[in-house]
Amino acid sequence: MAMKKIWAIFQKDLLIELRTKDTLNSMLFFGIVVLVVFNFALESLRDSVHSAVPGVLWVAFAFSGTLGLHRMFASEKENSCLQGLLMIPADRGGIYLGKMLAATVFMLIAEAIIFVLSLVFFNLTVWKEIPYLVLICLIGTLGFTAVGTLLSAIAVNTKLREVLLPLILFPVILPVLVNAVEATAILLNKSDYGALKLPLTVMSVFTIVFVTVSYLLFEYVLED
């Protein structure tokens, strides 16, 4: 039963997105802009630019993800939709999980396109690394949205709104970002895959801890 409600919220967000395409468009566009800006910023590193790609990629993912996370609750503020959502007979944790899953799917779609573009911009070739890359993106994105969804619900109910989200999100999310960059660097440098175990473990622990904690604490951050 609970699963059904989570699924319903997830479907609702996906359906709205399919019709308006607001969130994904802005996420993608911003991600591409970040890639282009970094291309200029790293101009002096032209010969060794490959070593900067993992960092650039995850900055692009994180920035575009922040836009997406902000929209998750900002769109609910219009016409008091959040109040309606709170009235459904499900526990608040269910709302959190549904929203988190939707945010994760949006981010993964944006990441896939940004990644393909970065292959073109930075002249990279990857084929056999793809399964591992997908795994890193999956865990990293889940960790990002696990905290992000909770903090987005906090930020949207403050006076600062969208300005507050990156300020409170980035310090918290640092363990995921550092390890995701590390893992991506190991893959793109084609070094020993055994080294992947450590960053992936830290990312997984982060994700598990913060999905659980956010699920339990979510009911406190919503306005009644």
Add this chain to the structure above:
Amino acid sequence: MSERSQSRLDTVLGVVLAFGMVAALYMAFIEAPREKTMGDLQRIFYFHVPIAIAGMTSFAVNFAASLMVLIRKNRWWDHLALAAAEIGVVFFVIVLVTGSIWAKPEWLVWWTWSPRLTASLILCLLYAAYLLIRNYIEDPERRALVCAVFGIIAFLDAPLVWFSIRWWRDIHPSPMLETGGLSPSMRPAFYVCLAVFQVFLVYMLRRRFFLESMRDELETFERQIG
């Protein structure tokens, strides 16, 4: 405890602190021996490390108080959590500044991205974010709950920050007490400073807590009048 005995306790703490601070200065600058390689520069250690420990204690207090806010839904704990976060941030800024003062002559740079330094900076930023959220939520009941949630997140995040950067090259001196690197002649000065700064933390927590309680009371009265 009645208000009078509370204020008497504060007076006692204040007097203890006044003598303690003088004692700490004496121990650190006169009693403790001059370090062989670093010279007098090493004396900053007697303030840097105890303040760092007091700062971490303060963040732990914030975590405990945040949990209590969620359990009891009581503003009393929220005032304590705020006091702890604010003082923790101030202490950690002092730690970063004293660290930089030490690092410039010793490492020849003000700052380096070593794990210990990075983790301290991130900790500082996490609780600065906590204070930031407080400013932008007007309803005190909701502010207490939301900040408690963030306080818990921040405290759980701290060890993960540490584990995620620990493989970076660390040139920060390792904890001397664990490795036994602190010479016995330096220990008395260190322990005096450690104790004094814990008392300082308690004193500051109490003052900030009472200030916040009074501010809250005033706000409640103002709302009743308005």
